[in-house]
Amino acid sequence: MVNTALASAVNYEGTSFTKKYETHKIRKETWGSFYPFVFNDIMGLEEGTGRGVRVDDIKLAMKGHVMEGYKFNPASSLSSSDSGYNPTPSNDDKVHVLVCVCSGNAAEISDSVLQKMREIREAASDLGIPQLVVVTKLDEACPETEKDLQNIYKSKLVKKKMTDLSSELGIPLNCILPVKNYSQEISQHPDCDMLILNALKLILDFGNDFIEKF
Incomplete structure (x- = not known):
């Protein structure tokens, strides 16, 4: 850590x-x-x-x-x-993957912020840059997930939040990744790491695809 x-x-x-x-x-x-x-x-x-x-x-x-x-x-x-x-x-200075980080425990995203996000996403698409969304703090939003992080893909509340984001931004559901923040922990937790590493792997896969393409 x-x-x-x-x-x-x-x-x-x-x-x-x-x-x-x-x-x-x-x-x-x-x-x-x-x-x-x-x-x-x-x-x-x-x-x-x-x-x-x-x-x-x-x-x-x-x-x-x-x-x-x-x-x-x-x-x-x-x-x-x-x-x-x-x-x-240089090529190293340029962005290879655009990652948007949203809080799953916050209020609904305002229309003005959503509009900015859509404009940024459109610009990234023009450049061929792949896009992902990482949703944090879902354990704080869902009691089932807070109790057991392995419930994160079973939670109806988590699914609704991810589906709403997909609908609002136009990003496919499989490009929206739930994670848990290290907020209170002082040592590593395997369930937290699993979600973070899963998100990281997809980010790197998308980045490698972009580099190979361009």
Whole structure:
């Protein structure tokens, strides 16, 4: 268990805790050795205008134009004249899989956020980038799942949440993956790991397919 990507236990007025464009690597058991994939974390989408990451910035990030450490500005998008703009992105700078992370225990996604998500998904589709949704905190939303995580695919409530997301975003149900956050645990749990590794495997499979295709 690691803590490379900082998180907040409290969501203040629906604002994103992440402010910068950050790359996270997964270290192997050997010190200084990493797996051959990375996660790029961004500021979250927020309801309304002038809040959260801008859709145009996500489009630029997918094309590799956003440099490491760039601090997102909800009021204006990154431009080619800014210091955080990468004018000549390499293939390693570009996004190979778009992963949207949603909370299964939150209120329904607002229309404005859904519209942003659809626009981002359309831009990713134009670039040929595969898309997945990871739904977190479903154990907090469903008592059956909280009692036994192995019930997550048996829960009618979990199925409804995933089906609703599929309908709202147009993403196939088999591309919507439930996971449980490590929130209270201080050691690894095999049921948590099973869900996380299942999601990771599909992300890597989609990424490999994209690389081979383009």
